[in-house]
Amino acid sequence: MTAQWHDACATDDVDDEDLITLKLADQVVAIYNTPEGFFATAGMCTHEDESLDGGLVMDGVIECPLHQGRFCVRTGKALSAPAVENLVTYELQVRDGRVWVRV
Amino acid sequence: MITNATTSNIHMDKKQLKALMRRSDRPGLKYLISWVALLVVTGIPVMLSVGTWWFIPAILLYSGCFAVSAYALSHECAHGTAFRTRWLNEAVFWVTSLLYYEEPLHRRYSHASHHTHTWIEGEDNQMPYAPIPLTFAGWVEEILGLGLYWHQTKMFVLHSLGIFSDNVKRVTPESELPRMQRNTQICVAIYVGLAAVSIWAGWMWPVYLIVLPRVLGGPIMNAFILMQHVEMAENQPNIVQSTRSFRTNWFFQFLYFNMNHHIEHHLYPTVPFHALPKLSAKLGDQLPDPDPGFLSTHWEVLKITIRRSLGRNDRSRKIRQAFSDDLTGADHDRSMA
Ligand code: FES
Numbered sequence: 029m030t031a032q033w034h035d036a037c038a039t040d041d042v043d044d045e046d047l048i049t050l051k052l053a054d055q056v057v058a059i060y061n062t063p064e065g066f067f068a069t070a071g072m073c074t075h076e077d078e079s080l081d082g083g084l085v086m087d088g089v090i091e092c093p094l095h096q097g098r099f100c101v102r103t104g105k106a107l108s109a110p111a112v113e114n115l116v117t118y119e120l121q122v123r124d125g126r127v128w129v130r131v
Numbered sequence: 132m133i134t135n136a137t138t139s140n141i142h143m144d145k146k147q148l149k150a151l152m153r154r155s156d157r158p159g160l161k162y163l164i165s166w167v168a169l170l171v172v173t174g175i176p177v178m179l180s181v182g183t184w185w186f187i188p189a190i191l192l193y194s195g196c197f198a199v200s201a202y203a204l205s206h207e208c209a210h211g212t213a214f215r216t217r218w219l220n221e222a223v224f225w226v227t228s229l230l231y232y233e234e235p236l237h238r239r240y241s242h243a244s245h246h247t248h249t250w251i252e253g254e255d256n257q258m259p260y261a262p263i264p265l266t267f268a269g270w271v272e273e274i275l276g277l278g279l280y281w282h283q284t285k286m287f288v289l290h291s292l293g294i295f296s297d298n299v300k301r302v303t304p305e306s307e308l309p310r311m312q313r314n315t316q317i318c319v320a321i322y323v324g325l326a327a328v329s330i331w332a333g334w335m336w337p338v339y340l341i342v343l344p345r346v347l348g349g350p351i352m353n354a355f356i357l358m359q360h361v362e363m364a365e366n367q368p369n370i371v372q373s374t375r376s377f378r379t380n381w382f383f384q385f386l387y388f389n390m391n392h393h394i395e396h397h398l399y400p401t402v403p404f405h406a407l408p409k410l411s412a413k414l415g416d417q418l419p420d421p422d423p424g425f426l427s428t429h430w431e432v433l434k435i436t437i438r439r440s441l442g443r444n445d446r447s448r449k450i451r452q453a454f455s456d457d458l459t460g461a462d463h464d465r466s467m468a
Binding site: 043046076082083086093094095098108110113 | 145152210211212239
């Protein structure tokens with residue numbers, strides 16, 4: 029299936045230095061609001077089956093709520109154990125106060 | 132079986148929780164500096180009293196301060212919650228794990244399994260070595276930490292050689308095993324190197340300030356660790372039933388990095404140690420009353436194990452305790468309670 033752009037949420041829906049997760053095209057997607065801008069990755073941790081929704085966003089990094097594995101929100105790169113597998117990232121655009129994600 | 136806040140039916144406002152999760156270097160640094168100062172203040176009498184009777188109380192006091200906090204700080208750093216600055220967290224993690232006697236990466240992975248499967252037999256890699264429910268002999272074994280020493284020593288030897296048990300492989304991604312091997316080799320090199328330099332230079336301070344305190348402080352440290360889940364229910368998803376929080380005085384809270392709020396820690400492990408009292412207050416009556424102080428709770432645990440060993444009623448009215456048939460291997464039934 030080819031990726032399509034989805035109107036995911038309003039920019040105001042995501043607090044500063046925080047994230048929300050939602051389902052787009054059957055995928056759980058995390059949308060982050062950081063001082064460097066908005067980013068989107070897969071919304072489930074790659075270590076175990078844990079939603080990143082309750083995680084901590086800090087310095088462009090999402091920390092998983094279960095074991096504090098860390099990922100770069102921009103690249104999806106796994107930064108520290110117990111997370112070793114990178115997160116999938118999605119293209120994202122902000123248009124007229126709306127966040128669009130290509131999934 | 133997974134254990135977390137959801138499976139424990141505990142709820143917390145997301146915004147309030149995120150506020151508690153926020154990181155800062157300041158509380159961790161304050162604790163670290165205070166702990167090092169405490170070790171200096173209690174360590175000087177140790178060094179000055181060598182060869183006298185004063186050495187015994189001096190080293191016992193120092194050992195308690197040394198071992199409990201080395202464990203607690205290493206645990207906090209394993210979660211990455213001690214400091215906001217990552218390199219600081221990892222540097223302190225290495226040092227305190229070396230003092231605690233465990234290779235840091237193994238510590239992180241085995242502790243992750245403890246959080247995913249808290250007190251689930253065969254899945255939680257940090258269950259007691261003695262059979263549950265604990266008898267008096269089991270209590271002695273756990274307090275002396277003989278199983279832990281043997282286990283960790285075996286890990287240092289086998290992991291240095293690149294040999295990993297099925298249990299370690301179960302909780303560690305394959306791609307991490309070479310790193311675990313390299314880390315273990317570094318740890319062994321540090322231990323052997325320090326021993327060799329000490330023998331060559333005639334230093335005794337590593338014995339008086341590290342080795343003896345780890346051994347003598349071990350039972351106090353193990354008493355704190357044992358309290359976290361002992362006599363609580365096994366093999367069920369509710370952390371409130373499998374885990375114990377207890378009250379204690381400010382000094383023990385300090386030494387233990389607030390881990391007496393242990394249910395709260397298991398529910399939300401991303402909340403740093405310094406915010407646990409606030410988290411506890413926010414969770415309010417979703418949590419059971421904490422057990423009485425460290426000494427009185429542990430005294431109850433000890434009495435339970437003695438009564439059980441004598442075949443007498445092992446129920447306590449003073450601390451939270453699972454029904455006997457929630458403890459693996461118990462041959463009692465619920466009607467005895
Ligand atoms: S589930 Fe995310 S780090 Fe373990």
